[in-house]
Amino acid sequence: MGEYRYITLREKPELKDKAALWFHEKWGVPTDAYLECMNAYLKEETELGWYLCLDDDTIIAGMGVIENDFHDRKDLTPNVCAVYTEKAYRGQGIAGRLLDMVVEDMRSKGITPVYLLTDHINFYERYGWEFFCMVQGDDEPELSRMYIHK
Numbered sequence: 816m817g818e819y820r821y822i823t824l825r826e827k828p829e830l831k832d833k834a835a836l837w838f839h840e841k842w843g844v845p846t847d848a849y850l851e852c853m854n855a856y857l858k859e860e861t862e863l864g865w866y867l868c869l870d871d872d873t874i875i876a877g878m879g880v881i882e883n884d885f886h887d888r889k890d891l892t893p894n895v896c897a898v899y900t901e902k903a904y905r906g907q908g909i910a911g912r913l914l915d916m917v918v919e920d921m922r923s924k925g926i927t928p929v930y931l932l933t934d935h936i937n938f939y940e941r942y943g944w945e946f947f948c949m950v951q952g953d954d955e956p957e958l959s960r961m962y963i964h965k
Contacts, residue, residue, distance in 0.1 A: 824865035876900040885953040
């Protein structure tokens with residue numbers, strides 16, 4: 816595999832529409848919802864950003880940071896969201912590097928801790944995340960795991 820580039824959306828704002836569509840295709844959240852968050856970030860209305868890994872100009876992984884990731888614990892904010900790596904690129908540490916990038920970027924802006932909602936076990940722990948509590952996801956019958964990175 817080649818050299819990948821890890822960027823914030825502010826470094827390549829021309830990828831905004833492509834990134835919003837890419838995230839929509841992975842998670843089914845309306846493209847406009849991603850665009851709203853991305854526009855606020857690009858206009859510097861918020862420091863909660865969007866992070867991408869590129870193979871040439873192809874988005875192969877990404878994640879964002881938003882106030883609340885569709886759960887009932889509004890006090891646990893901000894949340895890493897939309898974590899995704901294309902199947903062909905998994906197992907190379909790409910998501911871990913993006914997670915580290917997010918945590919460091921948020922910390923550099925005085926934003927800590929950061930939270931993450933997931934059903935995965937033994938993945939985020941590898942990157943310094945700790946299980947925090949169970950939370951009720953919006954429209955979810957089962958509780959989900961909330962992680963924290965301090």
